[in-house]
Amino acid sequence: MTQNNPLLRLEHVSKEYGNQTVLNDVSTTIASGDFVAMVGMSGGGKSTLLRLIAGLESPTNGQVSQQDRIITELNTDSRTMFQDDRLLPWMTVRDNLTFGNHTPQSIEHANDLLARVDLSSFAESYPTDLSGGQKQRVALARALMSHPKLLLLDEPLGALDAFTRRKMQDLILDIWRQEHLTVILVTHDVTEAARMANKVFVIKNHRLAWQEHNALNYPRNNSQAVAAVADDILSQVIA
Template sequence: MQKNLIEVRHIQKVYNERLVLNNIDFTIAAGDFVALVGMSGGGKSTLLRLLAGLEAPTSGEILQNDVAVTGLNTKCRVMFQEDRLLPWFNVLKNVTLGDKQPEQIAKATELLDLVELADFSAAYPQSLSGGQKQRVALARALMADPELLLLDEPLGALDALTRQKMQKLILKIWQKRQVTIVLVTHDVTEAVRMATKVLVIKDQKIAWQTAIDLTYPRKNLVEVDQAAQQITQVILDEHQEKEA
């Protein structure tokens, strides 16, 4: 049995007297790929920020390796929808954040090869496509060897073909580096294609969670579509509330 990396216990989050998350409980096993799905404004990104320690819960607690997350979670990294690259740094320096130590440069070079940008280390962000910028951001996130990688809709602004390529790349990195990943996405089909487990957030709660027991790569479109339709029905049906 896999050890739980993350335990979320009775989390509640309130903003200006507005309840955003209410009594959230779930666990994430080490090596899992978890997708958070739900309607816009449902609290998915808020939950990601709580896992990263960028915000504190109003009540409840989050444990990582049995230790409470208080303040910034240094054992995780976040990849946002915006690439947030520094325009005055080239690709290599964006990955190292300007660190000139030889071991850091060597590590960044290896990561750029992993994200298929080995030939772009001297390029600047303004010359890159949207997908290339996100690959640089992914390499930068991996520089710290995080236990937990949080992806906040990083593929949302990409065209369909580039998005599919990024999905495959993220899966390759997840399988190769065995990092635990939590992905926020509005695309239920994307969640089914990528995740080992999907959590549906609705009405400020975890309305449903289910394992996706499909083998990788998930090329059987009928199976993917059936699983996606089932999850979509949970999101859209106001009276349906399940737990699996």
């Protein structure tokens, strides 16, 4: 899909809470299949922008549209994954995915997804029996249950150790490729942004201050190349 026919289009989007401007005149496009990393200082408006795309809130000015439909209510093509896993502790792992829909198809789909995130043997376990990384894998599987087009990731890996985080990054990249998803990942980790995304948004002073739209052609398995791009992103954030 070209930029002339993007999946998402943000046009002069502003968001105010009372007299506080949280997002100011943000315009951009996101193509189907993009992997966008969004970085910026704390409080800059990144989560707010995700919530506007998810249809959880409405802009004060401007509009967000998906395939030419203005988003005015919950965007059912999207699923959001948060920093905390938000699993229901009184339900088993599988029930956290099927969520009361115990049809054979739903159970089979849940089992498939649990296999994808390498948690088949934990289907009957409860969230309290899982490690932080395992819980995030359940949360990822749950987010995929409804076959979303758009996966919104609000710092989902922030609480994980470096090894688990790297494995989760690879899992998300595999799923992004295999499911032909469009992903928007908010992260404080510029190396994570450089390693994963093909498009980077820097939010600064409540504006979209920098966007790198070019397919970033550098080998993602070359840590020096990734570190150089991460440095570029960091200098855009703090400049």
